[in-house]
Amino acid sequence: MGAAEDRRYFKKMTEIRSKKAMFVRDKADISCQIWFICDGHLICTREAQTGQVIVEVPTDAPSPTTPTRGAGKLALWKSRSTPPQRSGTAKFHPFQEILRRAFSSSADRRAVAPATSPSPDSSPSEQPNVASMLEWPDTPLEHIRSLSPHPQLIQSVYHTAQSSISNTLEYHTGVPEGLEEGVTTRAALEVDIIEGGQKDPRKLEEELERVKDQQNKVMEELCVALEQKLQLESQFAETDESRKELEQKIVAANEMLRTYRQERELLRIELDNALQKVEEVSRRKGDSSGTKYFSEFSMTEIKEAAQNFDPSLKIGEGGCGSVYRGFLRNTPAAIKVIKLHSMHSSQEFQQEVDVLSKVRHPNLITLMGACPKPCTLVYEYVPNGSLEDWLRSSTRAKQLPWQARIRIATELCSVLAFLHSxxxxxxxxxxxxxxxxxxxxxxxxxxxxxxxxxxxxxxxQSSNNTTVLYTTDLKGTLGYMDPEILVTRELTTKFDVYSFGIILLQLLTRRPPLGIANVVQRAISTGTLDAILDPLAGEWPYMLAEKLTRLALRCCEISRKNRPDLRSEVWTELESVAASYR
Known part of the structure; x- marks a missing residue:
C-alpha cells in the first residue's frame, strides 16, 4: 500500500501521510500484514494478528464484477513470519514478478492465466496467494529495463497486471477503492519505465556527441583557467616581493626620520643655549660698556649714498618719513629719513636706535647706523620689499606658495618670541x-x-602674572591692534600675539584684516574652509590649513588670557608643521 505520493517522500520518513493508507491501516482485517511504501522505500509495516486468514466467498451471491467462485470456503494459508527489514536503499517493485512472467517462456505466461481467472473447481492451494503476489523478487529492475519487448507484448503485460491486481483485490472485501487505484498506478509506472528505456540509437549517439563536445569545451576552459591561475600566482609572487621591498624601505625611512628628529632636537637645544649665552653676553656688555651694534654716519655720507635723495631711488614713503635705496661704504643700504614734525618723532627715532642697536636676530632688520641730524636711520637693504606688497598683488601672490607662507609665519613667531623674552x-x-x-x-x-x-x-605685573605697561597713548594700526587695550589701557606681550594671529589668517586667505577672524570662524563652523583659502598659494593640504587656522583663531581671542604663548605653544607647533612639509 502506498504511504504517500512519491513526490512527498523524504529520507527519514517513518509515518504514512495518505488518508487512504491510514484508512486501510485502521480498517483492514487484523489478519492482514500490510507494507506501506513510498517511492520504492518501505516506510512502515502493520503486522498481522493471527497466522491464518480465512475469507468466505458465498456461492449463491456472485459479484457482478468478478467470476463465480463456487460454494465453500477459500482458505488462504500464510505462515506468520518476520516482516522485511527496512533499508535506506531498498526498493520495492511489486509487479516485477508479473512482468518477468510476461517476458519469459510461454509456460511462465500460462502461469499468469490462473491468477487472472480462477476456476471454481480449483482447490484452495491453487488459488492465488496474496502474499506471494506482493512478494518482491530478487530480479533487479535494471534487468527488466535491459529487455527489448515488442509493443504488443508490453500492452499484454499491462492488461495481465491489471487483471491480476483486480482478482487479487477481490479477496479483500471492504478495502477502499483508493488501494486498487494506487496499485494500478504503480503498474502503469513500471510499464512507462520499460518504454522509456527504449530509445533510438541515433539519438543516443547524438547525445553522446553533444556530451563529448561539452566535455571538450570544459577541458579547454579548464586549461585557460589553469594558465590564468599560473599568471596570477606569478603576479602575486612579484607583488609580494615588491611589498616586502617597500616595507623594508619604509622601515629604513622611519629609522632615518627618527634619527633626524633626534638630531634636530639636539640642534634646537644647542641653539637655545647659544642664544641664551649671546643674550647674556650682550646684556653684560651693554650694561658695562654700553657697546652698540651700529655706526654713526655723517649727513654728507648719507646724501652721497642716496645721491642727494634722488626721487628715482625712493623705495617707500609713509607718515613718518621716506626710504631711499643707497650704497654706503660699499654696502647696499636702505636709508630712512624721519620727518621731524613733532617731539614724538624724535622720541621714536631715539627709541628705535636704542632697541635695534642692542639686539640681534636672523629675522630682525639690521640697523647699520644712524645720523642724529637730521634723524636718519640706515638699515640693511632687503630686495623683495614688504609682505604687504606680495599679498596685495595677485601677480606677486602667485609667487608666494603656501610653503613660503608657513616659513614666513614661523620666522615671524620666532623673532616676536625673542623680543618678548x-x-x-x-x-x-x-x-x-x-x-x-x-x-x-x-x-x-x-x-x-x-x-x-x-x-x-x-x-x-598684572593680575595674571603678565608684564604690563599702562599707557594712555594708543598707537598702532587699526585691524592689527589688540581690542582689549581699548578698554584696559594695558600693553602686554599678548598685543603682538593678536597681531600675529591676524597676519597668519591673511597668509591663509589673503583677505583684509578687518573682520577676518569672524569670517574664518564661520567657515570653520560650517565646514567651508576650502572656499576661503587663497588659491594663489597652491593646493593647501586641508589638515594643515585647518590646523593653522585654528591656531590663528586662538591668537585672535578677544580676551588676552585665552591667547597662547608664542614661545612655548605657537612656535613649537609651527616648527613641527614646517618640518613635516619641508
Missing amino acids: CKPHSIVHGDVKPANILLDEHFGSKLSDFGICRLLSSGE
Whole structure:
C-alpha cells in the first residue's frame, strides 16, 4: 500500500501521510500484514494478528464484477513470519514478478492465466496467494529495463497486471477503492519505465556527441583557467616581493626620520643655549660698556649714498618719513629719513636706535647706523620689499606658495618670541603688520619699524602674572591692534600675539584684516574652509590649513588670557608643521 505520493517522500520518513493508507491501516482485517511504501522505500509495516486468514466467498451471491467462485470456503494459508527489514536503499517493485512472467517462456505466461481467472473447481492451494503476489523478487529492475519487448507484448503485460491486481483485490472485501487505484498506478509506472528505456540509437549517439563536445569545451576552459591561475600566482609572487621591498624601505625611512628628529632636537637645544649665552653676553656688555651694534654716519655720507635723495631711488614713503635705496661704504643700504614734525618723532627715532642697536636676530632688520641730524636711520637693504606688497598683488601672490607662507609665519613667531623674552626688559613691537615685514631674496622675513615699540619692566605685573605697561597713548594700526587695550589701557606681550594671529589668517586667505577672524570662524563652523583659502598659494593640504587656522583663531581671542604663548605653544607647533612639509 502506498504511504504517500512519491513526490512527498523524504529520507527519514517513518509515518504514512495518505488518508487512504491510514484508512486501510485502521480498517483492514487484523489478519492482514500490510507494507506501506513510498517511492520504492518501505516506510512502515502493520503486522498481522493471527497466522491464518480465512475469507468466505458465498456461492449463491456472485459479484457482478468478478467470476463465480463456487460454494465453500477459500482458505488462504500464510505462515506468520518476520516482516522485511527496512533499508535506506531498498526498493520495492511489486509487479516485477508479473512482468518477468510476461517476458519469459510461454509456460511462465500460462502461469499468469490462473491468477487472472480462477476456476471454481480449483482447490484452495491453487488459488492465488496474496502474499506471494506482493512478494518482491530478487530480479533487479535494471534487468527488466535491459529487455527489448515488442509493443504488443508490453500492452499484454499491462492488461495481465491489471487483471491480476483486480482478482487479487477481490479477496479483500471492504478495502477502499483508493488501494486498487494506487496499485494500478504503480503498474502503469513500471510499464512507462520499460518504454522509456527504449530509445533510438541515433539519438543516443547524438547525445553522446553533444556530451563529448561539452566535455571538450570544459577541458579547454579548464586549461585557460589553469594558465590564468599560473599568471596570477606569478603576479602575486612579484607583488609580494615588491611589498616586502617597500616595507623594508619604509622601515629604513622611519629609522632615518627618527634619527633626524633626534638630531634636530639636539640642534634646537644647542641653539637655545647659544642664544641664551649671546643674550647674556650682550646684556653684560651693554650694561658695562654700553657697546652698540651700529655706526654713526655723517649727513654728507648719507646724501652721497642716496645721491642727494634722488626721487628715482625712493623705495617707500609713509607718515613718518621716506626710504631711499643707497650704497654706503660699499654696502647696499636702505636709508630712512624721519620727518621731524613733532617731539614724538624724535622720541621714536631715539627709541628705535636704542632697541635695534642692542639686539640681534636672523629675522630682525639690521640697523647699520644712524645720523642724529637730521634723524636718519640706515638699515640693511632687503630686495623683495614688504609682505604687504606680495599679498596685495595677485601677480606677486602667485609667487608666494603656501610653503613660503608657513616659513614666513614661523620666522615671524620666532623673532616676536625673542623680543618678548629679552632681559631685563621685554620688548613689545606694537605695530606688527605685513607692511613692516620685509622679504629678502630667499623670501626670508625681517621685522622692521620699531618706532612705537615699548619696553616692559619685569617688576610690573598684572593680575595674571603678565608684564604690563599702562599707557594712555594708543598707537598702532587699526585691524592689527589688540581690542582689549581699548578698554584696559594695558600693553602686554599678548598685543603682538593678536597681531600675529591676524597676519597668519591673511597668509591663509589673503583677505583684509578687518573682520577676518569672524569670517574664518564661520567657515570653520560650517565646514567651508576650502572656499576661503587663497588659491594663489597652491593646493593647501586641508589638515594643515585647518590646523593653522585654528591656531590663528586662538591668537585672535578677544580676551588676552585665552591667547597662547608664542614661545612655548605657537612656535613649537609651527616648527613641527614646517618640518613635516619641508
